[in-house]
Amino acid sequence: MTTQTAEKIAFLFPGQGSQAVGMGKDIYLNSIAAREVFDEIDNTLGRKLSTMMFEGPDDELRQTENTQPAIMATSVATWRAMEEATGVLQIPNATAGHSLGEYSALAVAGVLSISDAVKLVLERGRLMQGACEERPGGMAAFIGLDEVTAEEICRESGAQMSTINTEQQIILAGDHHSLAMAIDIASARGAKKAIPLQVGGAFHSGLMSPAQNGLNAMIDSLTFHDPLVPLVGNVTAKSLGTTEEVKEELRMQLTSCVQWNNTVKFMMNDGIQNFYEIGHGRILSGMVKRIDRAATVTNIGDFASVLAYASAS
Structure with missing residues (x-):
């Protein structure tokens, strides 16, 4: 079952930089729905990413091909745990993800299946790594x-x-x-x-252009659906309502500036003042508070916070 509250809310999903060994482990251990997400992603990858996430080593987790699906897995699994714990998941008035987090938002909004979202994230990471080697920055x-x-x-x-x-x-x-x-x-x-910044390249800039054709081809090979939940894009900082709008957003995001400040303000201008950061860490929570101190921001990144969310719903 789903429901939407009278008080407007938004779900936010973190991007690269929020990873840490152990993230998602207690949710995996305590939520059947979350465990199914981790298992599906492990099966899609053909390897036990979840074991690396929970046990390390840290240097392997920090490799792009592991970091990106790990962050997405934690966010989507946490969202599924919220659904399981409440039995009636609130439909947010908007959802958005920061850079890589936009792909978590796609899965939550029903635009892509979890399996296809992971495949796209993996290919994006591989292509970006190639662009970093071709055009260092x-x-x-x-x-x-x-x-x-x-x-x-x-x-x-x-x-x-x-x-x-x-x-x-x-x-x-x-x-x-x-x-x-x-x-x-x-x-x-x-x-x-x-x-x-300790990063591998000049992300969200023209130096990523060698990856563009490959990313476009991967996007075109997958089945997209219109968002079931209002999705605010990184590049346009506006609501994406159709499959084609989402695809164009993903194409542009590779080499374009992430307009996170405007993305949050777009939601605030729509009357949203309650934000939930879903996934490991509190990076986005801090940003939202700096954009508007009056905003209410709640991080849901472990099972205790999932239960707290459920009891308040």
Whole structure:
């Protein structure tokens, strides 16, 4: 059964960077529905990803081909555990995922089966790794830098806007020379911090373009459905209502800036002030509070929080 509350809510799904050994383990042990999700993903991959997630080693979990499906598995399994615990899952007024998390949102919104979502995530990761090797680059987070200044720095350095998390937290991507120049310029322009990120490439930028044709082909090979739950896109920061809109969003997301600040504001402008971050970690919870301190944000990432959600529903 499903129901929708009078109070507007949104489900949010984290992306890469939220992983940690042990994530999802207690949900796996305590929820049959969650266990079925992990088992389905293990079967799709043809290997025991769940064992690596629960036991490590950490260096293997951090490899892209493991990290991405692991994060998605935890989020989708947690959502299924919520459904099992309540018996009547609330239909959110909106759902969105941050970068990789958008693929978790696709599964929850009924756009893709869990198996197909995992296949797409795996192929995306493989293609992105190839693009990183062909066109090396990196990313850096800038704190205290507004969007207008960031755009000026990009024009001067050759870097690109990769992610706008909040009005004061922007991530730039580019080749190593452009990124180093951007960091120097930003420091001179008054950025509070310029932090190089430990990532494998310049994600959500033009340097990912070698992966575009392969990703397009994979998207076209899968069966998509119109979202059953309102889905807000990373790139457009607007509601995606049809299969074609979702496909175009995924194509663009590879090389385009993630407009997370605008995505959250779009939901807030629709009257949503209650957000649930579903999956391991609290990265998105912190971002939402920085966007609007009046927002209510709840993290659901372990079985205790699943039970707390159920008792409050």
